[in-house]
Structures are given as structure tokens and as C-alpha cells.
Amino acid sequence: MWAGVIGLGAMGSGIAANLAQAGMLATVWNRSRDKAEALAEAHGVALAEEPATVAAAADVIFLSVGADDDVLEVIDALQAGLEPGKVVVDTSTVAPDTARTAAGRLRRAGAELLDAPVSGGPEGARKGTMVMMIGGEEATLQRVQPALDPICGAAHHMGPVGAGQATKAVNQVMVAGVIQGVAAGLAYGRGQGLDLHQVIEVLGAGAASNWQLLNRGPNAVEDRFPPGFKVALHRKDLAIVRDVLAAQGIDLDLIERTLADYDRLVEQGYGDEDISALYRLRTAELKAE
Numbered sequence: 001m002w003a004g005v006i007g008l009g010a011m012g013s014g015i016a017a018n019l020a021q022a023g024m025l026a027t028v029w030n031r032s033r034d035k036a037e038a039l040a041e042a043h044g045v046a047l048a049e050e051p052a053t054v055a056a057a058a059d060v061i062f063l064s065v066g067a068d069d070d071v072l073e074v075i076d077a078l079q080a081g082l083e084p085g086k087v088v089v090d091t092s093t094v095a096p097d098t099a100r101t102a103a104g105r106l107r108r109a110g111a112e113l114l115d116a117p118v119s120g121g122p123e124g125a126r127k128g129t130m131v132m133m134i135g136g137e138e139a140t141l142q143r144v145q146p147a148l149d150p151i152c153g154a155a156h157h158m159g160p161v162g163a164g165q166a167t168k169a170v171n172q173v174m175v176a177g178v179i180q181g182v183a184a185g186l187a188y189g190r191g192q193g194l195d196l197h198q199v200i201e202v203l204g205a206g207a208a209s210n211w212q213l214l215n216r217g218p219n220a221v222e223d224r225f226p227p228g229f230k231v232a233l234h235r236k237d238l239a240i241v242r243d244v245l246a247a248q249g250i251d252l253d254l255i256e257r258t259l260a261d262y263d264r265l266v267e268q269g270y271g272d273e274d275i276s277a278l279y280r281l282r283t284a285e286l287k288a289e
Contacts, residue, residue, distance in 0.1 A: 002026040003147045004058030006051055006074055008035045010227070011091060011118065012064030014125025015151045019062075020045055022150035026057045055081030060147045063090040067236060068098040075102045084110030087144050091132070093117045093172070093233075095240045096162035099135060103161040112140050115161055117168035118152065121229055123215075129153040133171070135164035169244070172237040175212070175229075176258040179275050182212045186221055187282035196221035216276040228274030235262040235271075 001024060005016040008030040019025040020043035027046040030036035040047040048054045055061055055078040065071055071092050078088065088106055090099065090113060099115035106113050113136060120130035132148065132155040134141055141148075141157050148155045158167045185208075189199050200217045203209065219225060242255050261281055262271075270277050 001060060001144070001146050002058045003060045003062060004028065004048070004054035005062045005064070006030070006054055007064035007066075007092075008039055009064060009066075010122040011125045012062070013039060014122060014128075015062055015064060015091065017043065017126070018128045018150045019147070024147060024150065027054050029054050051077040052079065052081035054078070055086065057081075059086060060144050061086065061088045062147075062151075063088060063092055065092050066233075067092075068094045068240075071098060071102055072105070075105050078111075079105075079109055082106070082109035082111045086111040087114060087140055088112070089114045089116050089144065089148075091116050091118050093168050093237050093240075094165060095244065096135075096165040096169075099162045099165050103136070112137065113161055114140060114144070115164040116155070117164055119168070119171050120153075121215075122227075124153075125151070132156065133158050133164045133167040135159055135161045135166075169237070169241045172234065173241060173252070173255065175234070175275070176238060177254055178210050178212050179216075179278055180254070180258060180261075182210070182217060183220070183276065183278035183282045186217060186279055187286050190221070190283060191286045212276065216274060219274070220276040220279040223280075225270070225273035225277040225280075227272065228276070230272050231262050231265050231275055231277055232271040234275050235259060235266070238262075 003019045003024045004026050005012055005028045016025060016028050016039055025045050027048045028036050028039055029048040029051055036047055051074055063074055071094050103113035115135040116132045118130040118132050124130035128151050130152040132152045134155055134157050138157050158164050186196055189196055204214050238255050238259055261278055265277055
């Protein structure tokens with residue numbers, strides 16, 4: 001089984017590297033050619049001239065791109081290289097309706113879509129330990145499982161196309177709540193003059209322990225916020241959730257507060273920092289008081 005990867009950012013580059021190590025990577029493509037050239041040379045794989053070339057060379061095509069319009073643009077660009085039996089695994093985070101639209105366009109060529117957003121961050125992509133939340137036909141998932149094994153720790157079938165994205169949205173809402181709590185708690189601890197590294201160590205062994213505290217807290221308390229999960233990307237994901245809820249006449253205070261906070265960070269030039277940069281806002285607010 002041969003795989004191709006389109007989109008070689010923080011997540012896609014890790015996916016491609018693990019597939020190459022497993023001897024399954026046929027070719028790669030990226031909108032910025034320099035990234036694709038570097039990865040292709042590093043792993044001794046072909047550099048595709050266009051997305052359709054990836055589709056022609058691979059049985060399974062992994063997408064890791066930024067936004068809904070990007071996904072649909074790539075889906076359309078794949079068409080000339082598709083044929084019945086090929087599977088597109090989209091690891092991007094988009095709206096469930098976008099996933100369903102993409103699946104419909106692929107069906108015209110006899111290809112199938114698995115919407116497969118991931119959790120675990122760039123670290124998980126590099127280590128091949130990501131969790132994948134997959135929407136689509138379960139038989140299709142089972143057929144491409146050999147290509148998933150090198151890139152993730154677990155691939156969970158969540159339902160039909162769109163269910164993977166809906167599950168990822170749940171994840172993103174929860175992440176918003178967790179990182180808000182971590183940022184506020186650590187800012188309070190700083191105001192109390194505590195050794196925050198010790199606080200993280202102590203609380204990390206108790207009921208308040210969480211991934212954000214343990215993996216992002218140590219950098220945050222030193223006022224360092226390397227991504228990670230960029231503020232601008234989480235903002236994009238939460239905006240998708242807000243739009244879905246708005247169509248149902250629902251709003252969530254947590255989402256609105258977090259989006260407002262992210263807007264402030266973007267305005268201050270911190271949109272490319274990790275979401276733990278919320279700690280900047282919380283410490284500034286405590287100082288102001």
C-alpha cells in the first residue's frame with residue numbers, strides 16, 4: 001500500500017516522515033515548494049508537481065491543510081489522478097458539512113473520504129502517537145489501517161463522514177476550557193509568589209493534572225509560547241463550532257470568551273504562538289488589578 005501526503009506543515013511533515021520510515025511513502029506535495037523539496041530529499045521520495053500526481057501515485061492520500069476552502073480546493077485538484085478504490089484521509093480540522101461536501105466530490109471519481117482529524121499536536125505527529133477521530137465507512141477504515149498504524153497510536157471509528165469532525169469539535173471546546181483554567185490558575189499562582197515549576201509538578205500528580213498543564217505549563221511560566229497549537233488555528237476551529245451552534249440558535253460563553261481572548265492575542269501579534277499564550281492575558285489582568 002502506497003501513501004502520499006499533501007500539506008507539510010507541523011502535522012503533515014510528521015505524518016510524512018513516519019510513513020517514509022515505514023517504507024510506505026510514495027510522494028509528497030506542498031503549496032510552498034521548498035518544504036516539499038526538503039522533505040522529499042530527506043526521505044528519498046518523489047516530489048509531486050501537483051496534487052493529482054499524488055493521487056495517481058498513492059492508494060491512500062493524506063491531507064493536512066489549513067481551512068475548509070483549502071480542503072475543497074485540494075479535493076478538486078486531486079480529481080485527475082483519482083480512480084475507484086483510492087481513499088483520501090483528511091486530517092485537517094474543518095466543519096462536518098465541509099467533510100460531507102468533500103466526500104460527495106470524491107464519490108464522482110469512485111474514491112472515498114475518511115474525515116480523520118487528529119489530537120496530540122506536532123509531538124504526536126512526529127512520534128506517531130496521535131489519536132485519530134474518523135468518520136466514514138468502517139470497512140474503508142479497516143482497509144487503510146496499515147497506512148494509519150505508522151502515524152497514530154489509535155484510530156477510532158466515530159460514525160459516517162462528518163462524525164470525525166464533530167468529535168474533533170468536542171475536543172476543541174474542551175481544550176478551550178482546559179487552557180483557560182491552566183492560564184488563570186498559573187497566573188494566580190504567579191501573583192501569590194509561588195514557584196510555578198513546583199506548582200506544576202505537585203498539581204500534575206493530582207486531580208488538576210491535564211495535558212496542557214504538563215506539556216505547556218513549563219514554557220508558559222517562563223513566558224515562552226512556541227507552537228504547539230497556534231492561537232490562530234484554535235481560533236479558526238472554535239469559529240467553526242460557533243457557526244454550527246449559531247445555526248441551532250445556541251451560544252456558549254466559553255467559546256465566545258476564548259474567541260475574544262484569541263482576537264486580543266492576534267491583535268497584539270501573538271497569533272502564531274501556542275494557545276498557552278492566554279497566560280499573557282491572565283497575568284496582565286492580575287497586574288492591572
